Amino acid sequence: METNFLYTLFAASAIAAAGGMIGSFALLRRMALVGDALSHIALPGIALGIIFNFNPFLGAFVFLALGTLIIWAVEHRTKLPVETLVGVVFTLALAVGALLSTEEELLEVLFGDISKIGISDVFIAASVSFLIISLLLLFYKKFALTLMSPDLSLSVGYKPHFLELLFLTIFALGVAAGIKFTGVLLMGSIIIIPAATARNIAWSMKSYIWLSAVLGVLGAVAGIFAAKILGLAPGPLFVIVAGFFFFVSVLFRRN
Amino acid sequence: MSILEIKNLKVGPKNGNILNAVSFSLDKGDSLAVIGPNGAGKTTLFRAILGAVPYSGEIIKDKNIRIGYVPQKVDLERDLPITVGEFLSLRTHAVAAKNWDGDHSYAGALKSVGLGKEFLNTKIGELSSGELQRSLIAWAVVGHPDLLMFDEPTASVDIAGQETVYELLHKLQDEHGLTLMLISHDLSVIYKYANKVLCLNKAQTCFGPPSEVLSSAELEKLYGGGGKLYHHMHQNGN
Numbered sequence: 331m332e333t334n335f336l337y338t339l340f341a342a343s344a345i346a347a348a349g350g351m352i353g354s355f356a357l358l359r360r361m362a363l364v365g366d367a368l369s370h371i372a373l374p375g376i377a378l379g380i381i382f383n384f385n386p387f388l389g390a391f392v393f394l395a396l397g398t399l400i401i402w403a404v405e406h407r408t409k410l411p412v413e414t415l416v417g418v419v420f421t422l423a424l425a426v427g428a429l430l431s432t433e434e435e436l437l438e439v440l441f442g443d444i445s446k447i448g449i450s451d452v453f454i455a456a457s458v459s460f461l462i463i464s465l466l467l468l469f470y471k472k473f474a475l476t477l478m479s480p481d482l483s484l485s486v487g488y489k490p491h492f493l494e495l496l497f498l499t500i501f502a503l504g505v506a507a508g509i510k511f512t513g514v515l516l517m518g519s520i521i522i523i524p525a526a527t528a529r530n531i532a533w534s535m536k537s538y539i540w541l542s543a544v545l546g547v548l549g550a551v552a553g554i555f556a557a558k559i560l561g562l563a564p565g566p567l568f569v570i571v572a573g574f575f576f577f578v579s580v581l582f583r584r585n
Numbered sequence: 586m587s588i589l590e591i592k593n594l595k596v597g598p599k600n601g602n603i604l605n606a607v608s609f610s611l612d613k614g615d616s617l618a619v620i621g622p623n624g625a626g627k628t629t630l631f632r633a634i635l636g637a638v639p640y641s642g643e644i645i646k647d648k649n650i651r652i653g654y655v656p657q658k659v660d661l662e663r664d665l666p667i668t669v670g671e672f673l674s675l676r677t678h679a680v681a682a683k684n685w686d687g688d689h690s691y692a693g694a695l696k697s698v699g700l701g702k703e704f705l706n707t708k709i710g711e712l713s714s715g716e717l718q719r720s721l722i723a724w725a726v727v728g729h730p731d732l733l734m735f736d737e738p739t740a741s742v743d744i745a746g747q748e749t750v751y752e753l754l755h756k757l758q759d760e761h762g763l764t765l766m767l768i769s770h771d772l773s774v775i776y777k778y779a780n781k782v783l784c785l786n787k788a789q790t791c792f793g794p795p796s797e798v799l800s801s802a803e804l805e806k807l808y809g810g811g812g813k814l815y816h817h818m819h820q821n822g823n
Contacts, residue, residue: 358665475675478665484637485654486676486728532666533708 335558337447338511341455342550342564345508346520348459350546351466352504353525354539355497358477364412366518367420369505371397373427373514376439381430386439387454390509394502397423402495441513441565451510458507463543465500473497474535516565523572524549530579545575588613588650588732588764589634594642596629604629605788607642611781613731616758616765618775618795621785622808627768628657630785631734634766650732653725655718657736657768663710669695669720670705673727684761685729694723698753718750726757733757735767751778775799 356364375393379386401415431439466473472493476483480490501521508517524545525538532538553568560567590610597603604626611617619627633640635654646652673691692702698719704712712720725733735754755778758765769775775782775795782798784791784807791798791807 358662360662471675474667478662478667479656481632481635481637481654481656482676482724485635485652529664529666534706535665535667535671538666 334447335554337449337452338564339551339554341447341452342511342554342568343547344456344459345504345511346524346546346550346568347543348462348504349508349517349520350524350528350542350544351463351539352501353521353523353546354528354542355466355473355477356501356521357525357529358474361412361477364416366522367416368394368398368501369509369514369517370420370427371423372505372509372517373439374423374430376509376514377427377430377435380435380439385454387451387506387510391503391506393423394506395499398498398502399495402498406491439509439513440515441563447510455507455511458503462500462504462507465496466539469493469496470539512565512568516569519569519572520546520550523569523576527572527576527579530576530583545572549575587611587645588615588647590643590645591634592643592645594630594633594640594644596626596633596638596640603787604633604640604785607783607785607789609781609783609789609792611732611764611766613764614758614762615781616779617767617781617783618779619766619768619783619785620770620775620807625785626787627785628736631736631766631768634734647731651728651730653728653730653733655721655725655733655735665709667709668706669700669709669712669723672709672720673705673724676724676728684731684763691723691727694726695720697726697757698723699749715750719753722750722753722757729761730763732764732766735765737768737770754778772799 372390372394375389375391376386377389378384379389397419401412401419404410404415405412427439428436472483472488473496475486476488476490476493477497480494483490483493504521505517508520512520525542527545528538528541532541549568549572552571554564556562556567556571557564587610592608594607595605597605607630609617619630621627629638631654632638634644634646635652670691673694688696691705695702695704700716700719700723704716704720709717709720733754751774754765754767757763765778767779769779779795781793782791782795783789784798784803786807791803
């Protein structure tokens with residue numbers, strides 16, 4: 331097998347594992363669409379990266395971090411629902427990004443192209459994914475409780491407000507790392523679909539978190555092999571495979 | 586010895602328009618019932634004590650106090666994929682304390698609220714509302730609280746289960762010398778289990794032993810004569 335294909339497989343699996351795990355936490359608080367919309371905030375950052383010739387990952391992360399910080403701060407000040415804020419901020423970012431990009435770049439940024447990656451991208455993807463998984467497991471109790479019930483989190487002496495910011499930052503990091511491969515539009519699906527599938531069939535919290543990661547990896551590997559065989563783009567195929575898993579899991583849904 | 590003292594507490598953007606001029610203190614072992622109409626700021630008072638809402642005035646808590654909180658509406662999604670055992674393990678397990686000796690295991694916490702250890706592997710979503718409420722009390726028990734704050738203990742429990750949740754709280758209080766704060770609408774519960782009562786209607790309208798402060802004039806002032814409190818005294822024969 332060619333090296334580039336192995337790169338792709340490895341990087342995509344790492345990102346899918348981290349994305350699935352982020353999703354399992356995000357879905358504890360019905361944040362599914364927030365994640366989807368959030369990924370669009372990266373667009374102007376990527377566009378700037380392309381224009382000024384620096385790593386788009388960096389641009390994406392800076393914009394995502396800024397975006398989440400704004401959302402977090404305004405939510406805390408105004409108590410506006412986070413969906414509203416994300417909705418406003420993401421369309422703003424999308425508009426700015428569209429102005430900054432040419433049409434061709436825009437297509438690539440929206441849908442990604444995992445077959446065009448180099449060794450440095452693989453390195454970034456793998457180390458960021460590893461960092462994300464470690465952080466989520468390290469702060470598992472605090473994140474899980476804070477996302478499930480901020481009041482209970484506060485009552486046991488955790489700092490839910492700070493933990494929310496930390497989680498959003500990890501979220502942003504995951505999106506930034508994955509965006510090169512999947513594009514802005516599909517990144518949300520890596521985070522949401524495996525976790526939603528796992529939630530249908532999990533019998534405990536532990537199984538839920540691990541299943542989310544494993545289902546993400548399975549979807550990524552299956553999508554990439556299918557893309558190789560069919561000669562199609564891997565991103566959309568990942569979504570189709572993951573979506574198929576989801577509908578099968580609905581049949582096995584507990585409760 | 587005062588375990589909690591509140592002085593001129595105000596909450597709200599317009600200088601106390603959610604909660605205004607609340608002052609009271611609790612001693613160890615007290616049982617305080619907080620009463621008042623809907624929107625009177627009862628839950629806000631609890632949240633202020635927890636530090637969840639900004640306030641002005643003073644909330645002086647005993648040093649090293651451990652607070653257990655059982656919210657009214659559990660904001661937990663009912664289909665969360667988490668077992669009761671995992672849920673209990675999300676909080677730091679308190680070390681043995683003077684007033685909490687004996688079985689410190691999660692199974693022990695469940696036992697103290699009348700649930701068997703098989704519930705450790707039951708998912709939250711599979712619990713009845715009464716079992717969920719008991720699990721939440723077990724959650725508080727794991728932290729070995731000195732002060733247990735309970736927002737409307739029976740709000741989600743059927744009539745048959747009601748008495749036992751209060752009895753359970755009373756038993757925990759007796760065994761561990763807890764201080765209790767509970768929001769209640771039930772006068773018979775207040776007379777039976779509370780030694781102090783706080784009337785709230787955005788501002789504080791009474792504080793003291795129920796037999797002294799709960800005159801019908803006071804209740805009418807608080808509830809506008811709407812009779813929203815339930816008087817079940819006859820059932821207890823006292």
